[in-house]
Amino acid sequence: MARTVLPKVRSSHYLSLPQGGLCQVTYVWIDESGESLRCKTRTLESEPSSIEDIPEWNCVFVSHPVTLNTMILVPVCIFRDPFILDPNKLVLCEVLKINRKPADTNHRHACKKIMEKVKDSILWLGMEQEYTLLGIDGRPYSWPSNSYPKPQGPYYCGVGADRAYGRDIVECHYKACIYAGIKICGTNAEEMPSQWEFQVGPCEGIVAGDHLWMARFLLHRVCEDFGVIASLDPKPIPGNWNGAGCHTNFSTVATRAEGGLEHIEMIIEKLRARHVQYIRVSDPHGGQDNQRRLTGLNETSNIHEFSAAVDSHDVSIRIPLQVSQDKRGYLEDRRPAANCDPYAVTGAIAQTCLMEDEEEDLLSDLDINHLE
16 A cells, blocks of 8 residues: 655644744664664753753663563753754664663664773764665665666766656755754765765764764654655665665874874774674674675675775775875775664774774674674
């Protein structure tokens, strides 16, 4: 049965009604899948001035076999609400168990510890979130119903009704992110038709994960208004079509300084040594999703081999051409899948590259094989 999209024009009257000084706060959290987001809203007596003004709340996780587990939502990051506007807020939450220990899918807890330990390195992060627009039937948005569109080539950064599918959604999402206060820095159409990308950053430390998760929430909400689905599947269409990743760019005060290329080369060797462990956190299913994407084809590296090169898109780690010429700058990790947990990915990068081997191994806290 086709899904009915409610006429939004009718809601404008109700959304414009005065609130009498009250504030709606929507709590957003990562659920038991480690991929999906959920939300619920409550009323506060006044607009919160900081995260400390927003109380904790409870939610329910559904485990398998079906069991309901009460969890605690702990507000960690606050944003303006682009859907019902000021003074209303969106708040990103960590999820804790009743004993105050982090939920199994709460990788922010471990990531924050790692970022605190490496804070003197001033780790800057930028994440490139690719996604695919789907109809409710699961087929890519605007693709022919009984065939395929023309092969890849004209769609990347394309313009025109036969090349760019769903631009209205992309532009609405971009504006929503800016209004909310998310550090979104760009967007573009990708190689596969109906596939797009937005970029978040540069952010320092834990902020990258916070802002990417909230940008994902806004993407799903905007798509909800259009009756379309935003898929983060790393390989939504099999065959000779590009998959979807979440390329992660990063630099430190040392790599950005004069002679930083030497530090970049040392970082690459550290990443090479922990490639297998890193692949486990490259998607929420221990690397199983990424196996469909990282084949060595369609601008990817082979999942079983670590590689690095200057200005190549077929490697694990790309050194941008300008960085090679300037001999300082940043690296691009092209391995993370579109559906990765950015806390797990950035935490793994920070620990692998910036913590000494004899320090506490917090990377094990980011292991997500329990979700298999």
